[in-house]
Amino acid sequence: GESVGLHLPTLSVQEGDNSIINCAYSNSASDYFIWYKQESGKGPQFIIDIRSNMDKRQGQRVTVLLNKTVKHLSLQIAATQPGDSAVYFCAESALIGGAQKLVFGQGTRLTINP
């Protein structure tokens, strides 16, 4: 069945360091993935997405890597800041019934230490 999961539930890094958050997915037919950030008491906030015809995509301080061979996604955050502390979810997209359905992973809590 389809599932999206994360390797580590928590991650602590020092402010200014780079962080890498990992995600595994099981549906080899998936072709679109999104990373969301969720701060306490708020809804998921879009960070970056990637389609399966790419293996890397860069945004501002963030990079997503996609390895279709091993069905693995990662989110790299460069020069982490206190505001990066949040739970990060990867999500796998499917079109069902004419609309999009996101399957979220469990989430990784990123803590930035001063």
Add this chain to the structure above:
Amino acid sequence: EPEVTQTPSHQVTQMGQEVILRCVPISNHLYFYWYRQILGQKVEFLVSFYNNEISEKSEIFDDQFSVERPDGSNFTLKIRSTKLEDSAMYFCASGNRAKKEKLFFGSGTQLSVL
């Protein structure tokens, strides 16, 4: 930047009571969604809605749940007879196309069933 708004932010109800959660999607969006997140768990898909009808629903979305777009701006989720296990954060999301693109999420309604 346009955003999805949800009201109320918190809702406390007694078991067996009806609740209506309200959402105002982004104005030019055509696809609407409800997701929920039980405390400490991942975000789960409930239902997608397009052209005034449900496109897809999950197993969670049983006969006690219904959605409606009563006018041109609101999108509601009704739970007819709440159960303790309905306690969760409910997120509304919207998108402007069926194709795989990012969805925009609201800040959520925290529903507590006592």
